[in-house]
Amino acid sequence: MSDERQRPSSHETARGSPPTGRQPDMTDQQQSVASVIHSWHMPLARPNILKALLSIQEHVGYVPPESIPQIAEALGVTESQIAGVLTYYPDLHTHQRGGHLIRLCLGEACIANRGMRLLAELTDELRIGFGGTTIDGRFTLERVYCLGNCGVGPTVMVDDVIYGRVTGAALRTLLQRCQGGSQEPAS
Amino acid sequence: MATRVYLSNDTSARAAGADQLANAWSLDSEIQITRTSSRGALFLEPLVERDGTNGRLLWPLAKPDDLPRIKAGLGGIEISKVPFLARQQRAVFAHFGMAEPLSLANYQATNGWRGIERAAGLSPDGIIAEMKVSELRGRGGAAFPVWEKWDIARRTHAECKYVVANADEGDAGTYCDRMIMEGEPFRLIAGMLICAKAIGADRGYIYCRWEYPAAAATMQAAIDACQRGGLLTVDGKKFQLEVFRGAGSYVCGEETALLSSLEGGRGMVKVRPPYPAVAGLYGKPTIVSNVLTFATVTEIFSRGAAWHASLGTARSKGTVALQLSGRIKQPGLVEIPFGASLGEVIEQFGGGMADGAQFKAVQVGGPLGSLFPASQLHIKLCFAEFHEAGAVLGHGGIVVFDHETDMVELARHYMTFTADESCGKCAPCRIGSMRGRELLERIHNGQGTAADLALLADLGDTMKATSLCAHGARGPYPVLTAIEHFGDEFQKKLQARSGHI
Numbered sequence: 001m002s003d004e005r006q007r008p009s010s011h012e013t014a015r016g017s018p019p020t021g022r023q024p025d026m027t028d029q030q031q032s033v034a035s036v037i038h039s040w041h042m043p044l045a046r047p048n049i050l051k052a053l054l055s056i057q058e059h060v061g062y063v064p065p066e067s068i069p070q071i072a073e074a075l076g077v078t079e080s081q082i083a084g085v086l087t088y089y090p091d092l093h094t095h096q097r098g099g100h101l102i103r104l105c106l107g108e109a110c111i112a113n114r115g116m117r118l119l120a121e122l123t124d125e126l127r128i129g130f131g132g133t134t135i136d137g138r139f140t141l142e143r144v145y146c147l148g149n150c151g152v153g154p155t156v157m158v159d160d161v162i163y164g165r166v167t168g169a170a171l172r173t174l175l176q177r178c179q180g181g182s183q184e185p186a187s
Numbered sequence: 188m189a190t191r192v193y194l195s196n197d198t199s200a201r202a203a204g205a206d207q208l209a210n211a212w213s214l215d216s217e218i219q220i221t222r223t224s225s226r227g228a229l230f231l232e233p234l235v236e237r238d239g240t241n242g243r244l245l246w247p248l249a250k251p252d253d254l255p256r257i258k259a260g261l262g263g264i265e266i267s268k269v270p271f272l273a274r275q276q277r278a279v280f281a282h283f284g285m286a287e288p289l290s291l292a293n294y295q296a297t298n299g300w301r302g303i304e305r306a307a308g309l310s311p312d313g314i315i316a317e318m319k320v321s322e323l324r325g326r327g328g329a330a331f332p333v334w335e336k337w338d339i340a341r342r343t344h345a346e347c348k349y350v351v352a353n354a355d356e357g358d359a360g361t362y363c364d365r366m367i368m369e370g371e372p373f374r375l376i377a378g379m380l381i382c383a384k385a386i387g388a389d390r391g392y393i394y395c396r397w398e399y400p401a402a403a404a405t406m407q408a409a410i411d412a413c414q415r416g417g418l419l420t421v422d423g424k425k426f427q428l429e430v431f432r433g434a435g436s437y438v439c440g441e442e443t444a445l446l447s448s449l450e451g452g453r454g455m456v457k458v459r460p461p462y463p464a465v466a467g468l469y470g471k472p473t474i475v476s477n478v479l480t481f482a483t484v485t486e487i488f489s490r491g492a493a494w495h496a497s498l499g500t501a502r503s504k505g506t507v508a509l510q511l512s513g514r515i516k517q518p519g520l521v522e523i524p525f526g527a528s529l530g531e532v533i534e535q536f537g538g539g540m541a542d543g544a545q546f547k548a549v550q551v552g553g554p555l556g557s558l559f560p561a562s563q564l565h566i567k568l569c570f571a572e573f574h575e576a577g578a579v580l581g582h583g584g585i586v587v588f589d590h591e592t593d594m595v596e597l598a599r600h601y602m603t604f605t606a607d608e609s610c611g612k613c614a615p616c617r618i619g620s621m622r623g624r625e626l627l628e629r630i631h632n633g634q635g636t637a638a639d640l641a642l643l644a645d646l647g648d649t650m651k652a653t654s655l656c657a658h659g660a661r662g663p664y665p666v667l668t669a670i671e672h673f674g675d676e677f678q679k680k681l682q683a684r685s686g687h688i
Contacts, residue, residue: 046469048451050434081452088453088610091397091435107359108550108586109512111600145437145604147398148362150512150586151229151519152203160400164202 029064036060037074047075049085053092062093098133098140100178102126105155107146115154121168125175139178189219190258193236193243195284197225197369198401199362203232211251217258224370226284227520228271230538236284242266243284271536276498277522278490278506279482280363283370289408291416294373300418302488306381311341314385320492322504323484327353327440327477328552328581328657330570333484339464340386340472348388349473350379351449352481354395354402355433355440358553360584363508363520364478368395368402371482372409376419376428378481381488382474383421391426392468393478394445396433406430437554437608441656442467442475444610455612456656477582479508499525503569507580511537513587514544530564533587544589548672552581554604555661558588560672578668579661594673595680598666599627605662616659619650623663630680637681644670 026034036059040052052075056063063071063086072079086092104119123129126139133140149155152164158174166174192212194205209220226234231247235257238244244263246253256262267273277283286293294300306314318334325331340348352375356364367375379391395403407430413419419426436454438444443457446468467473483505487495495505503525509532512518516538523532529549533539540546548558551568557578559566566572573580588597606620626643629635647663654660670677 046450050448050451051431052451054432054434084453085451089434089436091433106600106604108554108597108600109360109518109584111597112513112586112588112592144398144435145608146357146359146361147198148356148365149199149202150360150362150510150584151227152199152232153512155202162198162202164199 027064027066029060030067030070032060033064033067033070037071040074047077049075049077049082050089053082053086057092062096065094099138101140101142101157101159102175103142103144103147103157104130105145105147105149105153105157106143107150107153107155109146109150110153110155113153117168118154118156118166118171121171125172139175189217191221191238192218192257193221193223193284195225195232195234196222196288197366198399199229200225200232200234201401203229205233208233208235208249208251212254215254218254221287223286224283224288225366225520226272227280227366227522228269228284228517229519230271230517231269231519236266237263239263239265245269271517271519271521271538274535275522276506276524278486278498279367279374279479279508280520280522283366283520288370288372288405289412291373291412294371298489299371299373299485300377302485303377303380306384306488311385311387314381314488315341317488317492318385318484321487321495323480323487323495324503324570325476326479326483326508326582328358328555328579330580333476333480336462336464336474336476337382337385339462340388340474343465343472345471347390347471348386349468349471350383350386350388350391351445351468351473351475352379352391352393353440353442353445353475353477354393354399354406355437355445356399356478356582357396357437357440358555358582358584360512360550360553360586361510361582363510363583365399365402366520367478367482368393368399369405372406373413374482374485375406375478376409376413378484379428380419380421380426381484382476382481383426386472386474388474389421389424389426391428392449393428393430394433394439394449395430396439397435403430403432436610437604438610438656438658441658444656445475446473453610455610456658458655479582500567500569500571502571507568507583509536509568509583509585511585511587513549513585514541514589515539515587516541525569526567528564529559529566529568529585532568532585533564537585537587540587540589544591546587547590547592548588548594548669550586550588550665551584552579553584554601555579555657555664556581556584557664558668558672578664594669594676595627595631598669598677599624599631601662601665601669602627605658609658613653613655613659615650615653616655616662619646619654619659620662622646623650623666627666630677633680635681640670640677640681 036056068079068082072082128141130143147155156163156166233249235246235249236243243266282297315338323333410428439448439454444454448454463473498505506522507525509521521536550558602624606624609616609620611617626639647667650659650663
């Protein structure tokens, strides 16, 4: 389609370095953001802010708020538009989260199956609430409104893996495995 | 020769332990494991199957050390002997549990492309005429006649048009869209292609919530497979199809918010009209339909519109995909014609209450649906009866709560959800849900007064009457129906305070 202009490759400078060049006042995060921006092939007439922010988050782990001007410039939109999208979506994050993401499902099916008891278990064990990260940076606890695993709830998602029929004991085992750095799935 | 063993690769099967079985048995050369779509009999997961003389043999709730029994063929249950499955009248989900989701050959073997082949021989008008005969209504929740929407988009002139599958299945207690995308992704693609032909679209999107990573990955792989096979075409022209990942906003399931999000912006609701069928994505005519709706379109063109219109009740044609969960014995997917009663479904398919649990309430239609007490279980599952009762079938989620459920706590949860997920566009929803949450927190903490309860009812009425979209307008329903049917629990919380004074 006519509006699908690709980012001109002549924009590139030295191989591997972002088009703007390394600036001494840039943080490491801003450098990482710059290299993600460098890899974009975004149609310029129709920049997709959400897609852009998700791609930064995928590579950097979060979207550093100090990068907002940089992203706005690259997309040709205002900083407030970027900030607007960034603050709207629950799954866009503005700070580094813990090494392991523990997500507790708060859908009604999980609540019916005593999912809230798992919250007590988690706060007891980790000493954090929703949105919190443990002091050692190992865990972040988040809530999620339904993972579509309602038939085998209550449900907990640990990093990318969804676990069903989770009991307090199974949850403690899961956390211990994370502590030990083991990749073994919990039973 | 190695024995073929079937194991579902669906998210819920894996969450229940299917991967552990696959890992434990992976080195056994006497068996060959085929990962399939899900039967939807989730209470049986992890479920292992083998081919038998009368259809599949089932080993439910399998454990790694069950393998010798399975190899020897001992103790398997014939599939026809599982009432949960045998009593259903499956159409869209007829082949679920049978085949590998990403095998084009398997899909072809079940005549999966028959619908699109038949539609290819029809004109756009002819397709819409079939849709009209079928009387299919949108399955996402709004239940709008599908043919009417398509006809508006077809008649609107534009240089490009879009087809969007709404895969933002955010209603808690629903999972049939996820099952379709993970289990029979080609079925969704076929339905979208039929729609594209009818309205004259050359581009489509599947807006998939992030909470469904496996569904998004399967859809992407299915699109790639279709592309390689030269199947992504409409009237010989290329149809571009893309999976777009959401970022956790419930309101993005509302079509105008979804389109704002698809354009990369905040997922804010817009005032309608204009409807997306006239001016949707980037201002162009756009059909936004639920995954199950497109999946049903495929079936309608395969079996004929008259088949679809012959099922169900006077105003709700076809089958309904009910997703049972909560404190029942047999949670899972049930596909039957519209018209069965809520109580029948809970008893006959749900198998009644889980051990030790007594029925208290059932919620139908997700967080925007209503709560029903035992005295209302005779209500028939169809659009008309639910409409009369002031309730919605929504996306077919049925969550059963037991005697231990604290209804005040549950009401507080609902209002917290409404407040958390409000897009903020209109004041009744943005401010109303926040004040509602505060009132319920006060009541829940034993600090509420009778005036608070009256104010909550008044607030609910205002939200119902004045919110811009269903999120604010239907958000108060579970709270108000909880107060209506379980008022004494709310009263007790108030009394606790007066007693103290």
